[in-house]
Amino acid sequence: MPSSTLSRVQARPSRGYWWYLLPGAIAFTVVVAVPFAANIYLSLTKWSGIGDPRFVGLDNYTRLLHDEVFWTSFRNTAAMVIAMVVVPTLAGLVLAATLFDVIGRRFGPKAASFLRATFYLPQVLPVVVAGILWGWLLRPDGAVNAFAEAIGLGAHDWLGDPGTALPMVMLVMIWVQIGYPVVIFMAALQRVDPDLYEAAEIDGASWWHRFTAITLPQIRPETFVVTLTCTIAALKVFGPVWALTRGGPNNATTVPSYFAYNAFFNKLQVGYGAAVATALTLLIVAISIGFLKAQGRVEEAS
Amino acid sequence: MSTLTLGRTRAARRDPDRYKQGAARWVVLVLVAFTAALVLVPFAVMLMNAFKSPADYSGNGPLSWPESFQLDGLRTYWQQVRFEGKLLNSIVISGAVAVLGVVLSLLNAYALGIGRVRGRLWIVAAFLLANMIPQEALVYPLYAMAKATGLYNSRLSVIIIFTVIQSAFGTYLLASVLGTFPKALLEAAALDGAGRWTTLWRVVVPTVRPTLSVLLIFFFIWTWNEFFIPLVMLVDNSTQTVPLALASLQGDRLMDATTTNAGALISLLPTVVFFLIFQRTLTRGVTVGAVK
Numbered sequence: 001m002p003s004s005t006l007s008r009v010q011a012r013p014s015r016g017y018w019w020y021l022l023p024g025a026i027a028f029t030v031v032v033a034v035p036f037a038a039n040i041y042l043s044l045t046k047w048s049g050i051g052d053p054r055f056v057g058l059d060n061y062t063r064l065l066h067d068e069v070f071w072t073s074f075r076n077t078a079a080m081v082i083a084m085v086v087v088p089t090l091a092g093l094v095l096a097a098t099l100f101d102v103i104g105r106r107f108g109p110k111a112a113s114f115l116r117a118t119f120y121l122p123q124v125l126p127v128v129v130a131g132i133l134w135g136w137l138l139r140p141d142g143a144v145n146a147f148a149e150a151i152g153l154g155a156h157d158w159l160g161d162p163g164t165a166l167p168m169v170m171l172v173m174i175w176v177q178i179g180y181p182v183v184i185f186m187a188a189l190q191r192v193d194p195d196l197y198e199a200a201e202i203d204g205a206s207w208w209h210r211f212t213a214i215t216l217p218q219i220r221p222e223t224f225v226v227t228l229t230c231t232i233a234a235l236k237v238f239g240p241v242w243a244l245t246r247g248g249p250n251n252a253t254t255v256p257s258y259f260a261y262n263a264f265f266n267k268l269q270v271g272y273g274a275a276v277a278t279a280l281t282l283l284i285v286a287i288s289i290g291f292l293k294a295q296g297r298v299e300e301a302s
Numbered sequence: 303m304s305t306l307t308l309g310r311t312r313a314a315r316r317d318p319d320r321y322k323q324g325a326a327r328w329v330v331l332v333l334v335a336f337t338a339a340l341v342l343v344p345f346a347v348m349l350m351n352a353f354k355s356p357a358d359y360s361g362n363g364p365l366s367w368p369e370s371f372q373l374d375g376l377r378t379y380w381q382q383v384r385f386e387g388k389l390l391n392s393i394v395i396s397g398a399v400a401v402l403g404v405v406l407s408l409l410n411a412y413a414l415g416i417g418r419v420r421g422r423l424w425i426v427a428a429f430l431l432a433n434m435i436p437q438e439a440l441v442y443p444l445y446a447m448a449k450a451t452g453l454y455n456s457r458l459s460v461i462i463i464f465t466v467i468q469s470a471f472g473t474y475l476l477a478s479v480l481g482t483f484p485k486a487l488l489e490a491a492a493l494d495g496a497g498r499w500t501t502l503w504r505v506v507v508p509t510v511r512p513t514l515s516v517l518l519i520f521f522f523i524w525t526w527n528e529f530f531i532p533l534v535m536l537v538d539n540s541t542q543t544v545p546l547a548l549a550s551l552q553g554d555r556l557m558d559a560t561t562t563n564a565g566a567l568i569s570l571l572p573t574v575v576f577f578l579i580f581q582r583t584l585t586r587g588v589t590v591g592a593v594k
Contacts, residue, residue: 016498017417021425024410024469031466032432035443042442049446098334106327117581118338121345124577124584125570126527126545132552133348133566136559143347143364150365175341236436239529243549257530260438265534270442277439284434 036281042274049270060275069251070276073259076166077235080255083170084177084234089226091174092181095119097215099182100189101197101207116186120179127176131243134172135159138244159245162252169244169253176240177233181226188219220298228291235284256280351563352376359560375564379551382561385568387540388547392526392572395457395464395543400522402465404514407472412502414473415480416488426477432470437530445534455538463531468521479513480506519580526573544569 043060045053064070104112122130137143138158145155158168192214200210216223238257241247247254247262254262256276263273351359352375354368362369379385410429414422444463445454453459483506491501507514529545536542542550548569552562577584 017413017419020409020413020417020498020502021419024406024473027406027462027466028428028432028470031444031463032435032440032470035440035447036435038443038446039439095334095337098330102327102330103334107331111331115334115338118341121574121577122341124523124573126529126573128529128545128549129566129569132548132562133344133570135552136562136566137344137347141364141559143351146363146365175344178341232434236438238438242529242533243552257436257438261441261530264438264442264445273438274442277436277441280436281434281439284436285431288434 039274040278042271043278045271045274047270048268049264053271056271060272061279063272064275064279069254069259070256072251073254073256073276076253076255079166079170080173080234080237081231083173084237085227085230087174088177088230089181089223091178092185092226093216093223094211095178096182096185096189097211100186101210101215112186116179116182119182122176123179123183125176126239128239128243130176131172131240134168134175134240135244138168160249162249165245165249165252169241172240172244173234173237177230180230184222184226185219188222189215192218221295224291224295224298228288231287231291232284235280235287348563348566351560352567353564354560356558356560359558364559372560375560376568378561379565379568383547383551383565384539385544385547388542388544389572391457391536391541392543395460396522396525398461399464399468399525400518402461403468403472403521404518406465406469407476407517408502408507408514410469410473411476411480412506414477416483416506417498422477426474429470429473429477432467433474437467441531441534444531448535455536455541457536457541459535460528460532463535464521464525464528468524472517472521475517476510476513479510483509516583519583523573523576523584526576544572 042053044055044057046056046059047053099112099115103115139145140155140157140160144158149155156164158164196214196218197210200214205213236257237255238261241253241255241258242261245253247258257280260273260276260280263269263276267273347364350366350368351364353371353373355370355372355374358366358369358372413419414425419425444459448454448456448459453462487505487509488501491505496504526543527545528543529549532543532546533549536546548565551565
């Protein structure tokens with residue numbers, strides 16, 4: 001190859017590609033950047049959605065800090081993190097390892113992938129449809145109470161009682177989420193050298209020992225991804241709360257996104273809703289950066 | 303090590319202790335299968351009640367087997383919400399977003415991954431951020447903009463919004479895939495005199511087609527399942543999507559239990575069918591997304 005051609009080819013991939021970013025940049029500006037900036041501006045105003053917004057500085061934010069419902073919504077987010085991140089990730093690790101290590105190898109890959117698909121099924125539904133299905137199951141005259149009565153327990157208004165509403169929403173979210181880590185972890189396990197397991201097994205390592213010494217360290221990158229994506233999803237959760245309880249009873253199940261939606265479209269407190277949404281964004285970005293930094297440190301160390 | 307392992311494996315297979323593990327594996331299978339069955343219980347209860355008559359339901363409760371196989375609930379729900387319209391809306395919106403979102407992701411990723419334009423790390427970070435921002439932090443301005451431009455309550459508004467939101471993820475994923483695109487292919491195309499546009503469609507697209515098809519399927523199903531922004535934007539019966547149709551009937555006291563179940567069944571059927579057809583691609587896609 002003549003040297004002039006070579007240099008021309010190499011010089012090529014650095015100039016003149018800007019045109020390809022243009023449609024994306026315009027669309028991004030109109031649909032994300034401008035609305036996001038506008039939302040921050042609105043969070044500094046008092047506005048009912050009609051007429052002109054009135055600039056009030058940080059009033060909405062100071063009001064937030066003293067609003068009990070706002071704090072309840074963030075406490076409920078912690079419950080969502082338990083239901084959507086902690087429980088599914090831990091259960092998903094055990095299930096995936098069992099499916100891969102025991103079911104897949106002793107009963108064949110067909111059995112393992114059938115069971116995997118079963119766990120994943122709730123993940124493919126529109127989450128609001130899942131919410132409505134469960135809302136019916138948990139109704140005072142629904143199937144759960146029919147079952148409770150059949151085995152001699154009394155009926156209970158599961159979603160109407162402030163004491164049980166949040167645990168029930170958590171239960172539904174565990175049901176929805178469980179399949180996602182199972183699928184990712186099983187895919188991750190296919191990367192692991194089977195000799196590792198074979199050798200450990202022959203050396204007499206127990207299942208638990210293999211799980212902690214091989215499975216967990218080998219699939220650490222996927223565990224990071226699952227925890228991060230599920231945490232973001234837990235902070236954003238809206239549909240199931242809307243479908244199951246609309247944040248009630250008595251704000252017992254309200255979450256920040258429902259709180260913001262309610263402020264925007266039911267209470268017509270646009271500025272206040274915008275402040276909630278901005279606070280939620282800050283929290284999500286901070287948590288994500290923290291996660292990515294921690295991941296970088298762990299990867300460097302290993 | 304391999305021969306040693308092999309020898310020990312054979313020894314292990316003869317080990318009588320292995321038989322014990324053979325019994326334990328059945329316990330494990332039963333436990334896992336039982337957990338999987340628990341996941342299916344809500345579907346089973348829904349199926350049972352979707353095919354009951356209202357009289358059968360009020361007489362025998364939600365846990366009994368249907369006295370006879372009735373399609374009334376399904377028919378009532380279908381007619382009440384004019385389901386074929388919702389189905390069409392969902393298909394149009396999700397299909398348009400899937401195609402447009404992939405094209406937009408591809409153009410962005412071509413500039414970022416292969417063009418390596420200056421400041422690309424910051425640009426990718428911006429797209430990543432767009433993927434993280436909760437929709438609540440965009441929704442009111444978008445709602446106001448849609449009202450101002452006359453796009454409120456139109457399928458087009460939702461198509462535009464989700465094309466951008468989905469392509470934020472697509473750009474992030476594709477840019478890292480194209481970042482490792484084989485240089486030799488690009489050089490060969492350049493030597494053959496292909497311009498950038500030709501190279502994109504004749505060389506890059508055919509090579510990354512599997513990733514593109516994964517994105518296409520994901521964008522489709524994600525958009526299909528979206529609820530929050532459609533809830534705000536689509537208020538009219540003629541524009542609403544499948545999940546919204548069920549949700550907006552939920553508060554309706556006229557909807558009896560059998561119709562609710564029939565409605566849930568009809569609403570989740572398309573996604574389940576889609577899942578069964580594309581199960582492999584979806585599983586592969588989840589994995590691709592996880593590793594990048």
